[in-house]
Amino acid sequence: xxxxxxxxxxxxxxxxxxxxxxxxxxxxxxxxxxxxxxxxxxxxxxxxxxxxxxxxxxxxxxxxxxxxxxxxxxxxxxxxxxxxxxxxxxxxxxxxxxxxxxxxxxxxxxxxxxxxxxxxxxxxxxxxxxxxxxxxxxxxxxxxxxxxxxxxxxxxxxxxxxxxxxxxxxxxxxxxxxxxxxxxxxxxxxxxxxxxxxxxxxxxxxxxxxxxxxx
Amino acid sequence: xxxxxxxxxxxxxxxxxxxxxxxxxxxxxxxxxxxxxxxxxxxxxxxxxxxxxxxxxxxxxxxxxxxxxxxxxxxxxxxxxxxxxxxxxxxxxxxxxxxxxxxxxxxxxxxxxxxxxxxxxxxxxxxxxxxxxxxxxxxxxxxxxxxxxxxxxxxxxxxxxxxxxxxxxxxxxxxxxxxxxxxxxxxxxxxxxxxxxxxxxxxxxxxxxxxxxxxxxxxxxxxxxxxxxxxxxxxxxxxxxxxxxxxxxxxxxxxxxxxxxxxxxxxxxxxxxxxxxxxxxxxxxxxxxxxxxxxxxxxxxxxxxxxxxxxxxxxxxxxxxxxxxxxxxxxxxxxxxxxxxxxxxxxxxxxxxxxxxxxxxxxxxxxxxxxxxxxxxxxxxxxxxxxxxxxxxxxxxxxxxxxxxxxxxxxxxxxxxxxxxxxxxxxxxxxxxxxxxxxxxxxxxxxxxxxxxxxxxxxxxxxxxxxxxx
Numbered sequence: 001x002x003x004x005x006x007x008x009x010x011x012x013x014x015x016x017x018x019x020x021x022x023x024x025x026x027x028x029x030x031x032x033x034x035x036x037x038x039x040x041x042x043x044x045x046x047x048x049x050x051x052x053x054x055x056x057x058x059x060x061x062x063x064x065x066x067x068x069x070x071x072x073x074x075x076x077x078x079x080x081x082x083x084x085x086x087x088x089x090x091x092x093x094x095x096x097x098x099x100x101x102x103x104x105x106x107x108x109x110x111x112x113x114x115x116x117x118x119x120x121x122x123x124x125x126x127x128x129x130x131x132x133x134x135x136x137x138x139x140x141x142x143x144x145x146x147x148x149x150x151x152x153x154x155x156x157x158x159x160x161x162x163x164x165x166x167x168x169x170x171x172x173x174x175x176x177x178x179x180x181x182x183x184x185x186x187x188x189x190x191x192x193x194x195x196x197x198x199x200x201x202x203x204x205x206x207x208x209x210x211x212x213x214x215x
Numbered sequence: 216x217x218x219x220x221x222x223x224x225x226x227x228x229x230x231x232x233x234x235x236x237x238x239x240x241x242x243x244x245x246x247x248x249x250x251x252x253x254x255x256x257x258x259x260x261x262x263x264x265x266x267x268x269x270x271x272x273x274x275x276x277x278x279x280x281x282x283x284x285x286x287x288x289x290x291x292x293x294x295x296x297x298x299x300x301x302x303x304x305x306x307x308x309x310x311x312x313x314x315x316x317x318x319x320x321x322x323x324x325x326x327x328x329x330x331x332x333x334x335x336x337x338x339x340x341x342x343x344x345x346x347x348x349x350x351x352x353x354x355x356x357x358x359x360x361x362x363x364x365x366x367x368x369x370x371x372x373x374x375x376x377x378x379x380x381x382x383x384x385x386x387x388x389x390x391x392x393x394x395x396x397x398x399x400x401x402x403x404x405x406x407x408x409x410x411x412x413x414x415x416x417x418x419x420x421x422x423x424x425x426x427x428x429x430x431x432x433x434x435x436x437x438x439x440x441x442x443x444x445x446x447x448x449x450x451x452x453x454x455x456x457x458x459x460x461x462x463x464x465x466x467x468x469x470x471x472x473x474x475x476x477x478x479x480x481x482x483x484x485x486x487x488x489x490x491x492x493x494x495x496x497x498x499x500x501x502x503x504x505x506x507x508x509x510x511x512x513x514x515x516x517x518x519x520x521x522x523x524x525x526x527x528x529x530x531x532x533x534x535x536x537x538x539x540x541x542x543x544x545x546x547x548x549x550x551x552x553x554x555x556x557x558x559x560x561x562x563x564x565x566x567x568x569x570x571x572x573x574x575x576x577x578x579x580x581x582x583x584x585x586x587x588x589x590x591x592x593x594x595x596x597x598x599x600x601x602x603x604x605x606x607x608x609x610x611x612x613x614x615x616x617x618x619x620x621x622x623x624x625x626x627x628x629x630x631x632x633x634x635x636x637x638x639x640x641x642x643x644x645x646x647x648x649x650x651x652x653x654x655x656x657x658x659x660x661x662x663x664x665x666x667x668x669x670x671x672x673x674x675x676x677x678x679x680x681x682x683x684x685x
Binding site: 107116117130194196211 | 477
């Protein structure tokens, strides 16, 4: 079946592969969460980390913009509490403490199609992924022109290009897509991957969360 | 392979194996397609002997004196293997295998039989179109090696239609006759035994001067990357347009990844086709319209369109159709507007869309308006609309007269000339596909084809077109 790499593990792995990520640390306890948050610097985000949960938002597993240790502790208790009540018997790795991301959210993903082989996807991310299905596909490997067109084809392209918070350097997003394509070429063992969300802002591109299936 | 395909498509002689005088045999209809149309030698092969379609037949391929370039096989599936051996021994250049009953059937025996014939073909290096095909028509050299003789009525031109379905060839072939789409080749690859899309693309792009644009109909492929890689390698040489059937957008619902659950097969095809430089279209009608426009018109450098109409209404719906497909109404320069104003009295709208009604009885002025607009740097193409009315009967003939001495247009002109059957047929035929004009049935289809011409230009020249989706 291969193996599944999640949240902190996946983000850390991608960081080692040279991708820009939001700093992320795993905490098993409330105390640990507070310590990690201080280490990263406030504000932080806390996220449920479980192999059984794909939709963290729906599982009530995300708390954002936590400004101090007290808020982090409170958030930790809420996330773990609601997961334990809602998912008896399911596994919990802990809670991910993460540098607060900002900007537009996109999803960059990969799947291995029976006919096409490795396929790259890019789209509007965050809570809009399922609702809007505003995504585009290309076969791996891609060229710069493909990267540009993957973005241009999005219905939300206008919103990406003209966000209210300042101009995004789309060439940097293209670089990121080319980087993912190169990574996939060098790692044929990757079968399926979600980088979701990836924040893009004036400060650049940052992977916020990821899951990677190899095998 | 390409040399053999050249001989297969333009053979000096054709043997029809299974040729028959009996209407309910496909070999009868293949003979009907060849006799009186094909200029090379025809060898009917039938073990019963005698005359077939008034031509002396041969009991076997071996008994034919001289070379056979193409063998069209229409015998029962069980006899195909032996027939292919005979073709190999006779040094036939290529085969059209009409016979069905191979891997397309439910019985697994069909697939193993197909494996067997592929091996035999490989042994002799014999390219096979089919099995399970209606055949092909090569209009550029008047070869109709199919069981539908009426395909010979398609006009000779630059569109090659390569299909995974014979039915789609019949749909598009007859529409092509009706709508004056001019073709170089029309073929169904059937089960694609050893001649598949990649081989055909390479042949049509590199070795077939008569083909200017390639139209593909694709259902599903086990290894789509082969087609896409071939197209990508040929990108920018000849435009390729594709209609892909199977529009399911359903992803893998079992996937625990967003990407997997969102990746419907059609969504991947869509991205992959564009990546390969192939223009995807949504319908058979759009496939033909687009191919015809590419065959007939120069590619536009941008999406700014002038609409010239003899009546206001059709001009308005053409204008409305521009924006959804990514085009805009062009803005005329002062110079252009002055030229138009000199040709049109101020009793109609003279800005874009131009109502040419007041010049309706003056074909010279109509052509001059068209020329003024085409000269404008700010206009990339023209949609020209002429609806017949009894009083403007002579307009179309007048335009033909003026176009005779005109230089070809440097920008695309997509026109609708709409009249009751029989009235403008002559002039429509004389104007269509000449000097940069393509005639299509409706303003909306004209707009769509114009947009696709622009997209093709973007694919060929690597320029981005933002509004890609329909």
